[in-house]
Amino acid sequence: MIRFENVTKVYPRGTRPALDKVSLEIERGEFAFIVGPSGSGKSTMLRLVLREESANSGTVLVAGQDLGRLPMRKIPRMRRQMGAVFQDFRLLPGKTVYQNVAYALQVIGKSSLQIRRTVPETLEMVGLGGMDKRLPHQLSGGEQQRVAIARAVVNKPMILLADEPTGNLDPAISLDIVRLLERINRTGTTIIMATHDDSIVNDLRRRVIELNEGRVVRDDEHGTYVPQSM
Amino acid sequence: MSPRFLLQEIWTGIRRNLSMTVSVVLVTMVSMYLLGLGLLAQTQADTMKGYWYDRVQVSIYLCTDTSLRPNCTSGAVTEEQKETLLAQLNALPEVQQVFYESEEEAYDRFQEQFRNSPLAGNIEIGDIPQSFRVQLEDPSKFGVVVSQFEGAPGVADIQDQERVLNRFFTVINYITLFSVLLAALMVLAAVLLMATTIRQAAFARRREIGIMRLVGASNFTIRLPFVIETVIAAVLGALLAFGLLFATVHYIFNRFLNRVVLDQALIGDSDVLAVAPLMFAGVVVLAVLTSTVTLWRYLRV
Ligand SMILES: Nc1ncnc2c1ncn2[C@@H]1O[C@H](COP(=O)(O)OP(=O)(O)O)[C@@H](O)[C@H]1O
Ligand SMILES: [Mg+2]
Numbered sequence: 001m002i003r004f005e006n007v008t009k010v011y012p013r014g015t016r017p018a019l020d021k022v023s024l025e026i027e028r029g030e031f032a033f034i035v036g037p038s039g040s041g042k043s044t045m046l047r048l049v050l051r052e053e054s055a056n057s058g059t060v061l062v063a064g065q066d067l068g069r070l071p072m073r074k075i076p077r078m079r080r081q082m083g084a085v086f087q088d089f090r091l092l093p094g095k096t097v098y099q100n101v102a103y104a105l106q107v108i109g110k111s112s113l114q115i116r117r118t119v120p121e122t123l124e125m126v127g128l129g130g131m132d133k134r135l136p137h138q139l140s141g142g143e144q145q146r147v148a149i150a151r152a153v154v155n156k157p158m159i160l161l162a163d164e165p166t167g168n169l170d171p172a173i174s175l176d177i178v179r180l181l182e183r184i185n186r187t188g189t190t191i192i193m194a195t196h197d198d199s200i201v202n203d204l205r206r207r208v209i210e211l212n213e214g215r216v217v218r219d220d221e222h223g224t225y226v227p228q229s230m
Numbered sequence: 231m232s233p234r235f236l237l238q239e240i241w242t243g244i245r246r247n248l249s250m251t252v253s254v255v256l257v258t259m260v261s262m263y264l265l266g267l268g269l270l271a272q273t274q275a276d277t278m279k280g281y282w283y284d285r286v287q288v289s290i291y292l293c294t295d296t297s298l299r300p301n302c303t304s305g306a307v308t309e310e311q312k313e314t315l316l317a318q319l320n321a322l323p324e325v326q327q328v329f330y331e332s333e334e335e336a337y338d339r340f341q342e343q344f345r346n347s348p349l350a351g352n353i354e355i356g357d358i359p360q361s362f363r364v365q366l367e368d369p370s371k372f373g374v375v376v377s378q379f380e381g382a383p384g385v386a387d388i389q390d391q392e393r394v395l396n397r398f399f400t401v402i403n404y405i406t407l408f409s410v411l412l413a414a415l416m417v418l419a420a421v422l423l424m425a426t427t428i429r430q431a432a433f434a435r436r437r438e439i440g441i442m443r444l445v446g447a448s449n450f451t452i453r454l455p456f457v458i459e460t461v462i463a464a465v466l467g468a469l470l471a472f473g474l475l476f477a478t479v480h481y482i483f484n485r486f487l488n489r490v491v492l493d494q495a496l497i498g499d500s501d502v503l504a505v506a507p508l509m510f511a512g513v514v515v516l517a518v519l520t521s522t523v524t525l526w527r528y529l530r531v
Contacts, residue, residue: 050444079446090444092437102439106235109448155445 001028001159001190002049007058009044009214018044020214026192026207028158031185033201034194035225036211042194044053045211046161048166049192050084063158080108082159083152083189087167089144091136097123097130097147104151118154126150126180142173146180153184160184162193166200174200201225239455244462246434250427251463258467259474261416262509266475268409269505274497275402282395286369290315290362290379291387295358299386307360311384318382319364324374327365333358333464359386419517424464425524428456432528439529452529457521464517468509476502503511 002025006187009019019041026032029187034042044052046052051067060067098119105115111207123129125148136144145165152160154206162181166174178193178200184193195201201208208223209216244251292312293302312330319328331339336358365374372390379385432439442452479502 073449076443076446076448079444083444084444090437090441092441103441104445106231107442107451108445109231109451112232112234151441151445 001030001060001063002026002192003059004045004048005059005061007048007055007060007080009041009048009053010056013081017056017214019048019055022211022214023058024209024216024219026190028190029185029188030207031182031191031204032193032209032210033204033223033225034211035196035198035201035227036193036217037196037227039213040211041214042196042211043163044214046084046192048161048196049159049161050082051078052142074202076108080155081157082147082161083155083157084161084163085145085148085152085165086162087164089136089141089148089168091144091147091151093136095133095135097128097134097136097139099138100147101151104154107145108155110155119150122150122154140173141169142176144178145169149177149180149184155187158189159187159192164195164197165193166195166197171199175203178204183196196225196227198225198227231454236458240458240462243431243435243455243459247427247431247459249341250423250430251459254420254423254427254460255465255467255470257416257420258513259463259470261413261420262468262471262513263474264409264416266471266502266505267478267514268406268413268511270475270479270497270506271402271409272405273501273504275399275406276499277497278395279399282391286365286366286391286395288364288366288372288375288391289389290319290375291359291389292361293360293384293386294356298384301381301383302386304383307384315362315379315382315384318378319362322374322378324366324368324371325364329363330347331363332359337358355447356495389484405443417516420464420467423518424460424517424520427463427525428460428521429528431456432457432525449529453522453525456525457518458471460517460521461514464513465510468513472502472506472509477504 004022004024007019007022008017010017022041024044034045036042040185046065048055049062051070054060054068062078065078085153092103095103101122102115105118117146120129120132123132126149128143128146128150131139131143136147139147145168147179149160149165160181165181166177174197181191181193182204205222205224208218208220208225210218210223210225259331292315293299293305294304297306316328316330319325333356337353340353340358347363366372366375368462376388376390380388439452452493476499479497480499484496484498
């Protein structure tokens with residue numbers, strides 16, 4: 001589903017590569033953690049998959065498509081097959097829970113009939129049934145992240161990218177969020193989650209790809225994560 | 231994007247950036263008003279040319295007893311001289327018609343023309359000399375008449391109205407040039423203001439834009455609300471300019487000038503209507519181009 005071949009990414013004013021000759025493959029339906037200390041290149045990997053950034057050398061393939069050769073005008077269509085969530089939720093503060101999720105469908109031209117059908121069932125699925133009319137500031141952090149997840153999956157993407165989705169949440173809440181991601185994974189969505197939260201990684205026993213200074217230093221099928229002491 | 235959603239987006243956009251939108255409206259209004267004035271001044275000149283060229287006359291003033299012209303030392307013009315002059319004028323192929331105006335007629339015409347002016351009381355019969363009014367086939371052939379009749383016996387002075395009119399038209403041309411130049415500067419200001427407004431609006435909506443990109447909204451979808459907002463502001467400005475122009479011509483220009491100067495050969499409401507399509511098409515093109523270029527430069531994927 002996602003393949004990195006010798007991918008190197010150097011930011012314009014970066015001193016060292018953010019990613020240094022990274023090669024790996026993530027299969028359809030997989031759930032993979034990307035771990036590593038701050039600055040190791042986790043977010044950069046996800047940004048390359050989203051085509052927010054492009055690689056300086058090497059190839060990034062998503063669903064068989066070489067993102068480096070994808071013309072600009074085809075990028076939006078490619079992004080519709082992915083969902084993304086972040087540490088800071090990125091909700092629109094003036095819109096309700098329902099409107100935030102519906103927005104993702106409205107701006108890609110879905111009919112209001114489709115929106116009325118899919119948004120409530122997605123909100124139900126992430127455990128926010130009955131909260132449609134709340135504004136983001138009336139929700140807890142965990143609930144806000146659920147809204148963000150609902151928005152990311154409402155268009156039924158093949159891939160869900162999560163960049164430290166539990167970074168702002170308590171441990172117990174964090175586990176709930178990851179359980180939700182697991183449930184989404186069971187419906188066939190490929191999930192890549194960047195994190196440096198070792199307890200979650202160790203609880204789930206999923207594939208763990210560890211980065212350090214832009215290099216893959218470990219890739220275990222049912223891995224654990226022991227952060228190096230600073 | 232459904233039309234209703236698009237309208238909502240546009241409405242929130244305008245509301246959030248209201249003061250900038252208002253300034254775009256106003257600057258567009260002023261620039262289009264000036265442009266309209268320039269165009270209308272030109273229309274006015276054309277209208278007057280058409281009107282006056284049918285009536286333009288060369289006046290050949292004849293000698294009186296008191297005339298100080300060197301050609302009139304032998305006193306007032308005689309009947310004989312008048313007949314000779316008339317015959318000579320009628321013989322010229324360039325001449326269309328010749329009217330004779332006596333001192334009494336000249337006095338009456340003056341009284342009529344300046345009926346609202348204190349000047350009328352200061353004039354007596356005889357102050358304006360008798361004259362031949364010559365209508366030419368082609369008003370610009372004035373030189374022929376002058377060369378033939380200047381210094382002829384009994385002729386005091388030859389005056390050409392065309393020369394006076396031309397000076398007037400030159401003034402109008404300068405007014406047009408000036409207002410069109412000013413309008414061009416204002417249009418430039420409007421374009422720059424539109425660009426700044428769009429950049430500000432895009433900044434105010436950076437969250438929304440970020441999410442739209444993330445979920446795969448097309449560039450067209452992301453940019454369309456900004457383009458439409460700019461077009462709305464510009465068209466509103468043009469609409470106000472049109473209203474102002476209409477009021478200027480209808481209430482000020484026509485009402486006052488009609489009484490004071492002439493009652494024909496003036497532009498009217500229909501002339502304002504005629505420049506309107508140009509104004510509206512102009513601002514739409516301007517708004518679409520400016521917003522497209524600004525967004526293209528500012529909102530890269
Ligand atoms: N926009 C950027 N411009 C320059 N350098 C950047 C930028 N984003 C990230 N970097 C650098 O790239 C490296 C990897 O960053 P990142 O992928 O954000 O790591 P992580 O998500 O693992 O913390 C870091 O050294 C960081 O400073
Ligand atoms: Mg990061």
